[in-house]
Amino acid sequence: MPDFFDNWTVQLRKGLVEFCILRTLSHSERYGYDLVKSLVTLPGLNTPEGTVYPLLSRLRTAGLIEARLVESSEGPARKYYSLTAEGRKQVEQMNIYFNTLSQTLSEIGEKGAQHD
Amino acid sequence: MTEWTSEAKKERDAYLSLQRDASKGQDINAEDVIDDIRHHIDEELKELTIVTREDVARVIRQLGPPQNAERITANEEESRTSANQLKKPGAVVIVLGIVLPLIALIFELVGHACAGAFFDPIPSWWHVALVASVPIVNSLIVRNLRSKKGLVPNWLLGANAATLVVCLFYAIAFATLCIPGIMAVFYFGFGLLPMAPLFSLIATFQCRRYLSSNSSLAKQKFFRISATGALLAFTGLAILEVPTITTRIALELADDEQVEKRNAAIRFLRHFGHEDTMLRACYERPRKFTNLAALTISRKNTLNQSEARTIFFRATGRPFNGTRPPSLYSREGRWQAFDELTWEFDEDRGGAAVAGRVKGLFLSGSRMDCRIHSQAGLAYLEWTFEFTNRSDRQKEARTQILLPPDGVVSRLTLWINGEEREAAFAGRAQVREAYEKIVRQRRDPVLVTTTGKDRILMQCFPVPADGGTMKTRMGITIPLTMLTELEGKLLLPKMIERNFNLNSDLEHAVWIESRSELKSNLSALTKGSKDEQESTLHGQIIDSELLSPNAAIHVTRADAPTTVWAESAGEFDLTVQEFKQSPGFTPDRLVLVLDGSEGMAPFYNGIAETLQHLPEEIELIVFHASDSQRGLDARTAPAKPQSKTEASDLIRSYQAEGGQDNLKWLVRAWDIAAADMNSAVLWIHGSQPVVLSSEQALKQRLERSPNNPKVFEIQTTPGPNRLLEDLGITPIKRIARLDSLSSDLQRWIESLDDLDGPWTFARERHSQSTQDEWAKYPQVTDHISRLWAAAQIEALAQQRSTPAAIALAQRHQLVTSVSGAVVLETAAQFKAAGLKPVDIGTVPVIPEPETWLLMLFGFIVLYIGCKPLKIQKQRG
Secondary structure: OHHHHHHHHHHHHOOHHHHHHHHHHOOOOEEHHHHHHHHHOOOOOOOOHHHHHHHHHHHHHOOOEEEEEEEEOOEEEEEEEEEOHHHHHHHHHHHHHHHHHHHHHHHHHHHOOOOO | OOEEOHHHHHHHHHHHHHHHHHHOOOOOOHHHHHHHHHHHHHHHOOOOOEEOHHHHHHHHHHHOOOOOHHHHHHHHHHHHHHHHHOOOOOHHHHHHHHHHHHHHHHHHHHHOHHHHHOOOOOOOHHHHHHHHHHHHHHHHHHHHHHOOOOOOOHHHHHHHHHHHHHHHHHHHHOHHHHHHHHHHHHHHOOOOHHHHHHHHHHHHHHHHHHHHHHOOOOHHHHHHHHHHHHHHHHHHHHHHHHHHHHHHHHHHHOOOOOHHHHHHHHHHHHHHOOHHHHHHHHHOOOOOOOOHHHHHHOOOOOOOHHHHHHHHHHHHOOOHHHOOOOOOOOOOHHHHHHHHHOOOOOOOOOOOOOOOOOOOEEEEEEEEEEEEEOOOOEEEEEEEEEEEEOOOOOEEEEEEEEOOOOOEEEEEEEEEOOEEEEOEEEEHHHHHHHHHHHHHOOOOOEEEEEOOOOEEEEEEEEEOOOOEEEEEEEEEEEEOEEOOOOEEEEOOOEEEEEOOEEOOOOOEEEEEEEOOEEEEOOOOOEEEEOOOOOEEEEEEEOHHHHHOHHHOEEEEOOOOOOEEEEEOOOOOOEEEEEEEEEEOOOOOEEEEEEEOOHHHHHHHHHHHHHHOOOOOOOEEEEEEEOOOOOOOOOOOOOOOOEOHHHHHHHHHHOOOOOOOOOHHHHHHHHHHHHOOOOEEEEEEEOOEOOOOOOOHHHHHHHHHOOOOOEEEEEEOOOOOEHHHHHHOOOOOEEOOOOOOHHHHHHHHHHHHHOOEEEEEEEEEEEOHHHHHHHOOOOEOOOHHHHHHHHHHHHHHHHOOOHHHHHHHHHHHOOEOOOEEEEEOOOHHHHHHOOOOOOOHHHOOOOOOOOHHHHHHHHHHHHHHHHHHHHHHHHHO
């Protein structure tokens, strides 16, 4: 049974990392390194640090996020990521979908699935 | 500024190159990703001064394998799992780092195997906690690393470093046992436990490697947390072990050949010595350690028990056997076999010393029955002892008993199979040889010999194991200590040294009866009346009450005759006793030797106060027997007379510390006193459990000139006095302890001012033919004959007429400096030893039949014997 659980969690996490990136950036612009560090410590996400950067690149290519360089007194310029307008729209849609899904799951947990 | 080594750059570039390859053909910008990862690595390592290949490798492990964005979500878990397989501790760590140390700890806690056979690795619960921390911390690390998150809290890094220190410490301590352990595994298939610390060290180090590879912390922070943990563990160990280690070193230095080193070490031990460590050394065999620190640091540990016991006294001022023995030893289950090899084995069995306390042996019952013969001015007391042995092997009970002044043991009984057996009295060498022979055969003897003036050693063996008991009784004839013509005191015997413990609820059951009025300061003793003429004092007193001067019983001898006489069983001569005042003694010079040992401190003020009452005409010189007076040599100390005020001020300023050598100061005091024709030495001292120098110089002086100067001694607290034991028959006069030290000293000082001396009993022997001359005086108990004989025996012994002294002791059945008493189990044993037990009809008893009672008994026998004749005549 542990194998079933492991496979199920892998399936469930598909897409969640991207959703987490976009949702984090919906609050404010973030320094790439900080963003990665905060995501990998999220309980249950279990994401190696190296996986986040390719996803950031893909979201940027898709036009959902954008980056800008900010000079730093501690070293080389830092790359800050933020949502584009398109990205913000996508996040809103994703939020609505996820909330509906979450609510459905809660209802199933309380009453069980019902057919009218 | 951070510098990168070329290997570090190569490692990074290789990883970035792999990342570039993985990003090819995807809808991502490979250079963007590479740039981001490069920044990430720089951020992780920016606090380092020099970045090495290992640093880069650590960051890369956190980043995970180069990722393809398409595959990330699908294979993320798979890739992570494979990466983590290298970082998770396996069965080896679990077995060596958790299971083995846990088994070793439980095994030692339950069985005391190492403590019994080698040394005690967990002498306190703090040590247990330290050892237990190893499997606990290792199991937490394993659990965290093997969890799905695979994250380890920072504090566990510190805890791991701390347990590494603990493992290292114990691995060093057990290093010498590893080789025997390996051999035991080879030959017997077991013996891994001595190697548990070493294996735990390896496993804990392995855990550290896993932690290091999994940690996302910068190298400096990782090091900082580890160093804190290690430092805490080191501090904890230091707090636990430094007192023990320093005491161990000082103990060895205190036995050094150089006097300066010895004295410095003793001073250190007095102020900083760890008492438990010193006490353990008193029970250890040479080169055998009972202590972890000792094993770790000891250079040679050639200190033997005797030396350790001497050092213990010098450092603390107390006898080592006045304290409960160290608590850890092997006793349980399968480790019984080691008992005989450890210090729990009573090495002094059958010997002439009380020595250390024996585990499991208790005095479970004590009873004193006493009758005071007020006309004779004496008492006969029977003290019954019942010993219980709760250990699993036979034990010998030994105790040194302080008799009242001039008291003498006149009866000894042992219960064998519920029957009373009387002793044989003979020369001390003969009775001791018989005793030792029977002890070797593990049969039932009891032996009583003297250990100095008014001191006896009683030893009995075997007290059976597993709750077995042994019962013995000794009878003591005690002259009353008279304060005035009418008032006197009965001093009770006291156990001043013993190798057994007292039952927690032990009370001495005391019953004293007399025709005189009796009084006691002890509230536990209540008055009663046996009949119209006999009054009693009875009750239960605890041992500390018996040891106190308050235990003396006040006796009023109203209308007591001054002259009495007695016949002695089997003797033709009569003993006549006269009660008279001896001539007074006022010395021109008094040399006071004040013991400088630790226990004396509370008495200095009282002594200083009492000295003010010394008669003006007496020249006073005071010596403080202490090694703290640097530069003042006892051999050449100046004889400077002091006024009473000067002497009192000086005494108040004295500091008492450790255990001091009084002998050399006594010799010096004797020499100074001997320069005057009419002088005295007064020695005020505490217990002297150890003699620190040879007694020969003082013994020679006392033997060659016993009458001048007169030497008096008074002991402040109960306890053994080896110095007096070694001196043997000595003219040193004991000042009896009847009250507080100040009161007793005051009484003695007042006696110096009197023209007439104290009231004493003088006994003489007269021919049977003079009986008519004495018939007008009351005939009393023949105990006065025993007291006469006891004095006569010591006089003969001093004249070195030992055979005559032994013969007299045998006739009067007395334990003296030349004779002893022994009870053996069978008549055959007595015969084999050339001894003859005393006739039951000749031993003193309580209540002793008075003459009129004997006559009445005779009449009754005669009447019964004649009655059948009368009946027969009537019938006839």
